[in-house]
Amino acid sequence: MSASDRTGGKEKRDGTVIFRRMGRQDAPAAARLEAAASSEAWSEQAFLDAVDAPDAIYVVAECGGQIIGCCGLWKSFEEADICNVAVREGYRRQGVARRMLLFLMDLGSRAGIEHYTLEVRRNNLPALRLYEKLGFSVEAVRRNFYENPAEDALLLWKR
16 A cells, blocks of 8 residues: 555655645745745745645655655636746756656546646746646747746646
């Protein structure tokens, strides 16, 4: 029996990395992680609100007792918007984001989500390649969506 089976899909062990639902105790680490990865990072309070929200699912990747990744989704009927995807430098390009997103979408599927959307900076080619490998496709451009620096967002869907 896998860890995911024992915890109702709330945890998955993948080598030395554990993927699990984010708890309130993870909010400070998630905020620090996102601040290091994004110029438009969420506050600790925003992560606390997300953890408590009935229509949100947030997960973390943990290695050696340290949060090395986080991401979440906001559900609306059978669709969800994925956001806050961040992986600590030093763990990037090792498959952590891919496995974390697959875990998140598995939890989403169990909650009745059939379609996923997300925005990504037009010039974030590593993330764009990852999302395309996960079955997302570009469907629109949001002009000047991001600040610091100003940049268009590509709107991707996985249907």
